[in-house]
Amino acid sequence: MRRAATLAVLLGAALVLGGCSSDTEAGRLAMPSPVTEEGEHTLALWQGAWIAALATGLVVWGLIFWVVVRYRRRHDDEVPVQTRYNLPLEIFYTIFPIVMVIVFFDHTIKTQNAVYDPDAEAQNTVYVVGQQWSWTFNYPEETVTDSETGEQVQVNIYESGTGNDIPDLYLPVDETTRFELRTPDVIHDFGVPGFLIKMDVMPAQDNSFAVTPKVEGTYAGKCYELCGVYHSRMLFNVRIVDEQEFQDYLQAQYDAGFYSEEPVCGGSYTTTQVGLEESNGQVCGTDEEDQ
Ligand SMILES: [Cu+2]
Structure with missing residues (x-):
């Protein structure tokens, strides 16, 4: 079961990454082909953000489906173990989204500085x-x-x-x-x-x-x-x-x-x-x- 889930996540990630060639509209995730140097940065941010979001999505969807199947209602009507106040788990799902937001923010600022450089020399x-x-x-x-x-x-x-x-x-x-x-x-x-x-x-x-x-x-x-x-x-x-x-x-x-x-x-x-x-x-x- 676990091996199948890992395989599914890896396969999904490989599909997403492999499909992100900037030569095709599908690979650019519907963005137009950039014709300026600055546009390349915008495209990279767009693709990177989608890959990160989809990777997170695959993990979450995977866990949801696993739980649905693994703990589905059985004949005996027995209630599965109820987990509460699991500190490591709670710390994880508080810290991890914050880290993700910081990483997104960092990439956005870097892209913005590259694209809208107010000191860029112009001929x-x-x-x-x-x-x-x-x-x-x-x-x-x-x-x-x-x-x-x-x-x-x-x-x-x-x-x-x-x-x-x-x-x-x-x-x-x-x-x-x-x-x-x-x-x-x-x-x-x-x-x-x-x-x-x-x-x-x-x-x-x-x-x-x-x-x-x-x-x-x-x-x-x-x-x-x-x-x-x-x-x-x-x-x-x-x-x-x-x-x-x-x-x-x-x-x-x-x-x-x-x-x-x-x-x-x-x-x-x-x-x-x-x-x-x-x-x-x-x-x-x-x-x-x-x-
Ligand atoms: Cu107008």
């Missing part, structure tokens, strides 16, 4: 503006060529979405980009499922995080916080591209007239909400001016 900055109900992406202090004068100029390049057109966010692959999150209206939440990261975009609070994309491609992003009637339209596409394509994009935006001195809050095509037009083109980027 690029993007001012992300969430506005009812779309996004504006600002690339401050980018160097582009003015086709008329042929001179190099340093400007803020931006792209704004509307309720009808969803904007693109361009990121160079293998470089770290810091997102500075701003909003002129209500709380939004900036997230990309493929990054396994999201963060609130709050009025009067300068949130930020950095990512290092590793895999080129196009990924869907969205607002994760119910922010109003057209919240569902707050979608965007992330395009992770090579350095040349990134520069070409900035140049094309400049040529099309989407540039300004400072990061813009709301952009010039953004507003779908009556009364918000006044904030169009307003500067919202820098920390000092926000406060």
Whole structure:
């Protein structure tokens, strides 16, 4: 009996561990495949927590079934031994859950510090503006060529979405980009499922995080916080591209007239909400001016 139970637990654990290859959706336990360095940490925490929880579950379920079978009602109606005030057992089931919580907490803090490192060095900055109900992406202090004068100029390049057109966010692959999150209206939440990261975009609070994309491609992003009637339209596409394509994009935006001195809050095509037009083109980027 005991040997069968041990075998069942080992077999279950082997199944769980063996199935946790990050190449398949089942192995990632329904998480998207991470396309950033930081996302790997989130995935590892998710998988580790599930393995620990399932291992605990297997032991508990095993014990429950064993008790049900071993001490099932027999013909003689004899009551089995009643165990009470077993000190070692009580100490065990008090201490063990506390140890588990401490281990979970430790892994969570370590993951959080790795994913949201506020001091992470970034080569690029993007001012992300969430506005009812779309996004504006600002690339401050980018160097582009003015086709008329042929001179190099340093400007803020931006792209704004509307309720009808969803904007693109361009990121160079293998470089770290810091997102500075701003909003002129209500709380939004900036997230990309493929990054396994999201963060609130709050009025009067300068949130930020950095990512290092590793895999080129196009990924869907969205607002994760119910922010109003057209919240569902707050979608965007992330395009992770090579350095040349990134520069070409900035140049094309400049040529099309989407540039300004400072990061813009709301952009010039953004507003779908009556009364918000006044904030169009307003500067919202820098920390000092926000406060
Ligand atoms: Cu929103």
